[in-house]
Structures are given as C-alpha cells and as structure tokens.
Amino acid sequence: MPPTPWSEDFKQMELADADFVVRSIQDGQAFHVKRERLEQGSNVFRAYLKIPYRGDMFACCESGYVLDTLDEDGHTLDMDESAEKLGMLFQLLHHLPEPYEETRAGFTKLQIELPTEIAIPFPLLPTLYALADKYALSDTILQVLHTHLGAYASTYPLRVYGYATTLGVDDVAACASSFLLAPPLSSYTAADVKVVPSAPAYHRLVQLHDYRIKKLGELVMGEEIFPHGYGKCPRHGAKTQEVWEARKKVVGGKIQAATDVAAEMADIGKEFAGCDTCAKAANAAISMLRYKCAKVPKRVDKIPV
Template identity: 45%
Template sequence: MASQSSSPSTSVQKFEDADFLVRSWSDGSTFAVNRGKLEKGSHVFRDMFSCCDSGAENQQVLDLHEPESTLSALLRLLHSPPDPPVQFQREPQAEKFSTLLPVRYDASTAIPLPVLRVLLYLADKYALSDRGALESLHAHLLAHAPTDGLTVYGLALMLGDMPYVAAEASQYVLPLAWYSPEEAKVVPTVAAYHNVLQLQAYRVKALQDILLREELFPHGYGMCATHNTSAAAVWARTRLILARKIETNTDVAGEMESLVYIFQSCTTCCKAFNAAVDMLAYKCRRVPRRLDQLPDDGCPGFDE
C-alpha cells in the first residue's frame, strides 16, 4: 500500500504545521502534511509509521496508491474534520406525540451524499480512530435519511460500523417494492434487505390490526343517540377499505381523519370521532418504526 521515497514532486499542497510529505503514486501529486495528525487520526497511518525509520522524518515521502482528489479528501479529513450538520432543536414531548418521522438535522448543511460516500469509504479503508470525526460523518449521513432512507441504510452497513445509523435510517425506507433493482443494490447483503422487509411486513400487519380493532364508539362511550348506527357504519366501512391499502409509511390516523367533514354537523359524533382518531394515532405511534425496536420474536403484540 505504501513505500518510502526521497524525490517528491515539485508541486506541493501544504497543510497547517506540515512536517512530512505524502505523495500520490498514480499522478505524483504531493502534500505537505502534519505527521502527528495522520498518526493520531488513523490506525493505518499509525501502523505505517511504526514500520518506518524515525530518523530524518522531514526528508521522507510516503507514497499512497490514491489519485490526487481522493488523497486530498483523506488528508483534509485527518487535518480538519468537518463539523456536524446543524441539528434541529426539538421538544422531546413534541416528538413523542407526533405521528411524523423525526427530522433531526438540517439537510442543507450536510455534506452531499456523493462526497460523503467517498469520505466514509476512506474512513473505513484507513481505519480512522478520531471518534469526533467519525461521529460527525455519521451525523452527516443520518441527515440524508429522511430523503434517501435506503441509500443511507445501505451505506451505513457497507462503509463501516454504523449500527445506530442503519437502525435510524430503516424507518425512512419506503416500501421496498417501490425501489428499482438498481436502487436496491445499495443494500450490501440479502440478510440486510430481508431485515427491512421483515420490519415493513411487521408494521403493515400491526397497523392493520390496530385499525380494524379501533371502534368509533369504544365500549359505547360517546355514542350518539341519533347517528350512532350510520356514523359507526361509515367508520367501519372506511377502515376496511384503508386496511387493504396500508403500507409501512401510511399515516393511518391521518387517513381516517379525512372523514371529519362527515361528523362536523353533530357535536357528539364529532367529539367521538376526534377521540377515536387520537386513540388510533396513539396506538400507531407505538408500532416499531426502526430495526432496533423490532421484537426478537417478530410477532406483533401491543398492550391495550
């Protein structure tokens, strides 16, 4: 992977506090770097330098089989790791009661995915040891999960040890049937693909079960003496239709809430309807959304 040389390229790109030279074997591009930062930030560089003669370090050149652009990205990562993306400040209670998936970072402040893919590949290849730099890269990757869930899930498994990022990203993966074969290739193993498939099947079954059990007038509570039969029939008919259409990302309570216009003319029915939708949303929120929340037995089971 590396060799020692004493004839560096005439064009040198310099980093702060440079005391050593690194050169691209493929095109001769040379970088003046800080050897201490390379040793501190990467297990691979640490092992390389441990095999080298410690004398006359400033006169040495380390040749790496990387093109200039890749080598530049690696050295910048080791000298000045990127700050994490801007994180949204959210009230824990608001997220707890929301039916929407959490958005933790401002995606506009995240490193673009094509660049991030390269950085994560290099972090894995050169065994970066700086936890702060690694956590920052992981946060940048997670910032893309709400819009590129499957890609983030696949990269988290493919490029380093990121179980937390993979688990978080799994909740943003759209129904797998919606992806093309080319898009699905980002998932590195059949087992990893199957895990998401199992999570989504679990969610669909659990959401269907909750929807089909939830009544407009549970135990007769809030039942309207005038419209109880017709109102309950509308609720029952709509939930049967919706149950057949549920996907892993369906907002079940939100879909049922679209019936509100039918119940608005009756205060009693409207009150019962809102209570039923709220209870439906509460129960659906408790359905696992991430792989790390999936029960070991894979069987739906919810306390009433």
C-alpha cells in the same frame, strides 16, 4: 478556524507549519503535512513511520496499496495514490469537520431537504469511508463520518441504509429505515436495492413494513366509535356505528407501512356534520387511534425480532 475542508480543491491543501511531505506517485503532487497528525489519525501511518527501516514494507500488499520509500532525510514519502484521494485523506487528518449537529444526538431530526454546506457532500462519503478503511483511520474520525452519513438519512434513505448496514453503523441504518416506509418496497428496482449489502438487511425492511401494516390494520379495525356504548348518540347511534365500521373496512383494506390511519379515518367527519354528539364521538375515536398508531415502531431496530 480551518477553512471548510470540503469546498476547497483537495490538491491544494498545504499547511504553513508542515514538517513532512507526501508525494503522489500517480500525479507528482506534493502535500506539505504534519507528521504528528498522520501518526495520530492513522494506524497505517503510525506503524510505517515509527519503524527505523521501511524499505519495501508494503511490497507484499495489494497493488497500489500505500507507500514506496522515504527519502534519505526521512521527510518525504512517496505514495501510490492519486492526488485527489490524498488530498481528501489529509483533509480528514488535519481538518476533521465537527460532528453533524442534527444527527449528533441520535439521528432523530427529520431532514426534509438536503443538509446545509456544513455536512460533507454525500458523493464524497463512500470514498472517504474507503480511505478510512484502507489507512485504518481512528475511531474519532470514523464517528464524525458516521454523523455526516446520518445527515442524509431522509434525503437518500435507501443508500444511507445500505452504506450504514455495510459499515455496521446500526443507529444510522435504523434512522434511515424510518424514512423507507414509503413507497412500498416492491416499487424499488433491482438496481436500487443493490445498495443493500445482504438479504438479511433487506429482509429487515420487509419485516418492518409487514409489522406496521399488520399492526395498523389491527388498530383501525379494533377502534370503536362508541367504546362500551360510551357517548352513543340516542338518535343516530346505529347509523353512525354502521358508517364508522364501513369506513374502517375501506381504510383497513389499503394500509401501507406509511399510511396515516387516523388521517384516513378523519375523512368520515363530514358524515356527522349535522350531529354534535356523533361528531364528538368520531373525533375522540380518531384522536385515540392517532395516539395508538404513533406508538407503532417505525425503525428496524424497534420491531420484535
């Protein structure tokens, strides 16, 4: 098994069976790598290393893009890239991490705390994605990066939502949106929301909040404690109905996208502590409300367009 790639000094990566050398023009650092891995994982390397004469192939590209020339033997390549970035790039090409387990099955596992050390550290992911784009890395590598981005959906939900939306990784973006129900969107600063790449992407979050607030409000206001008179207490029925309706108005007036409506209504239980019939009816109504509210979409990809 290769070493954990993201806990090492990137500049020190070297393979015992290397057959190719890449040297950083910026730092003078040489990397001993496998030519086959470069060609398999990168369309840029594949195109460059396959043609007989390379010369100044990339001279017309943006400054600092990729390559200078191979040496006379064709075994050493100079690249106008920092040693740190080359090290990260070659780690992906030679020691690709496993997909992050908790997100492999569809980005559904709630991650209360920061992921364990098996996830690529979050601050590295933007640079890795930039390298993946610059060197046209394979879909296999990109899919692994997506799972590691998804690992942080609950710890950095707004940033993950922004990155994933920019990258077009819709399942990761949708997962992150489910962790953006609280606080209210209005609490974010302008600097915070800059990570969201477009007005439509931000608007989807607004729509999600609006949909949930309206739907939760409809559910709580429509829930009856004695539906069709069923289970109505002959002694306290009228009073219980009055208390229930009053509580619904209080809860309905302060609903946010992340409000646990059933829990808010459960506070009414102490009002009926002296009557088993009324307490039973309240518990049944709250349970039904909890069931209905659980079905209200929590992700941007689940709300009506």
